[in-house]
């Protein structure tokens with residue numbers, strides 16, 4: 001079967017060239033005579049893979065030397081508890097900016113381990129914007145400030161970051177590697193791999209050295225960053241195959257010209273879709289213009305019925321996974337790095353044709 005245009009929010013589209021490389025080496029990797037899936041995580045071959053994966057990530061994101069990179073499991077959701085278990089050390093207090101569903105989950109988990117201050121929220125307008133950073137008062141007696149850099153479900157993103165004395169912690173699950181960032185502004189960055197890095201099963205953590213080794217005494221060994229730093233992410237069996245495929249995706253990013261080029265491409269793709277939506281008499285975006293995500297683009301018509309019809313016809317035309325998250329409804333196009341420009345162009349053509357048909361029906 002021909003490949004579809006997959007707008008899934010995650011797990012999501014991967015570059016075809018990466019999938020083909022995986023296929024080519026699936027049964028026997030290099031001279032190993034076995035698949036990466038069958039290899040010991042302590043073998044020389046796998047050691048080279050994980051080291052190369054880290055080196056590429058460091059190069060592409062320009063990660064400073066005083067940061068460690070960890071390859072973990074448990075998804076971004078496990079970081080919701082791992083972060084407070086490790087970072088609440090002086091004040092037993094964390095500050096949060098609440099920008100949607102994932103922020104709320106991170107907040108309710110942190111509350112189990114300490115005090116939580118919500119210093120800004122966009123809940124008043126259904127999370128359709130990112131609160132203004134100029135208005136922010138950041139209490140000095142906090143252990144860290146947590147943000148969700150891109151809100152996968154609501155389609156918003158931070159275009160700049162708060163300046164804090166306390167470490168800034170960011171859930172970058174849905175926009176890591178979509179544009180260059182200054183890692184030195186953050187104390188800790190985490191991301192589930194299945195959106196913009198690779199297959200599900202891998203969680204990447206980038207943590208500044210001074211934040212390692214202060215875990216709560218009740219913190220499980222597996223949830224202590226120090227455990228994984230000390231063992232170079234090989235304390236227990238890491239998600240070896242996901243790490244391998246992620247390494248290939250990082251190579252692909254380099255081939256594309258790195259994050260500057262990737263970002264330009266992402267700007268172009270998002271503009272194609274937003275420009276169409278903004279002039280459309282049928283479709284509209286619920287998100288404030290300055291807060292719009294480049295990765296997840298929610299949109300809707302004014303009718304539930306037309307939304308349903310759109311999704312059915314889109315699917316029949318090879319545009320897959322365009323349903324909005326069950327909590328918000330409507331539609332959402334997730335257009336991560338690996339979604340080709342052509343995928344957006346074709347989607348816009350399709351939306352335009354659908355719109356013409358609907359308008360004709362309404363007018364007749």
Ligand SMILES: *Cc1c(COP(=O)(O)O)cnc(C)c1O
Nearest residue numbers: 075076077102152171173174192
């Ligand atoms: C998908 C997502 C999560 C949850 O990730 P899991 O790896 O499934 O735990 C958390 N935060 C954000 C921003 C996400 O997009």
